[in-house]
Amino acid sequence: MIWLRFESHLDAEPPTIWLHATRMQGVNDELSPMVRMSVPKAFACLTLRDAPSGALLFNSWLLLLGLIPFDRHALRIEKQWDYGFQEDSSSWLQRRWRHKRHVELMSRGSRLVDELEIEPRFLPERLIRLFVRLLFLQRHRWLRAHFGIIEARPIEGEAASR
Numbered sequence: 001m002i003w004l005r006f007e008s009h010l011d012a013e014p015p016t017i018w019l020h021a022t023r024m025q026g027v028n029d030e031l032s033p034m035v036r037m038s039v040p041k042a043f044a045c046l047t048l049r050d051a052p053s054g055a056l057l058f059n060s061w062l063l064l065l066g067l068i069p070f071d072r073h074a075l076r077i078e079k080q081w082d083y084g085f086q087e088d089s090s091s092w093l094q095r096r097w098r099h100k101r102h103v104e105l106m107s108r109g110s111r112l113v114d115e116l117e118i119e120p121r122f123l124p125e126r127l128i129r130l131f132v133r134l135l136f137l138q139r140h141r142w143l144r145a146h147f148g149i150i151e152a153r154p155i156e157g158e159a160a161s162r
Contacts, residue, residue: 002118002129006136006156007111011148014083014103014110020146021101021112022048022085029146030139036066037073048085051077062091073097093128095119109150112143 010017020026024039024046031037038061051057055076062071071093078088084102091097096119103112114136120128133156140155 002116002120002125002132004114004116004118004129004133004136004156006114006140008140008143008155009106009109009111009150010143011109011150014105017103017110017112017143017147018083019047021103030142031135032142033065034135034138036063037061038063048077048080051080053077053079093121093123095121106150112140114139 020029024037024044028036028039040058043058057075057077060073060075061069062073064070071091073091074089076087076089078086078098080086081102083104085100087097087099089097089099096117098117100115101113103110116132116136118128118132137155144155
């Protein structure tokens with residue numbers, strides 16, 4: 001099992017950040033240029049608030065460099081709350097992909113935190129950890145460039161060990 005945590009202190013209010021984070025275009029902006037998630041046309045304008053909790057939302061191709069399919073992701077939002085969600089999905093490569101994201105108001109700006117719990121199916125954990133770590137470092141660099149930062153701290157926190 002792999003546990004990772006990433007945090008950014010952004011110069012924007014939670015509603016502004018959340019509007020971006022709850023749309024597939026926002027997700028793909030963060031993932032680019034490393035990865036792109038395909039989205040069925042019926043879900044292209046969907047926001048997280050429109051997504052039913054607990055049910056399979058849709059299947060998505062994960063495309064390396066936006067072109068090369070390398071995984072098929074079954075997207076399932078387990079629960080959501082104001083400025084937060086927990087995804088509990090699976091894919092061809094991941095038996096379990098649990099992604100918890102929340103945005104909290106700070107005295108100035110907001111803190112965005114991503115926590116991941118990953119159970120690979122067959123690839124070595126170190127390979128999955130490296131790829132996901134690079135991908136989420138990219139996501140947080142994009143968020144910081146887009147929204148601005150309040151304080152320069154490391155993006156990645158300590159990986160939780162259980």
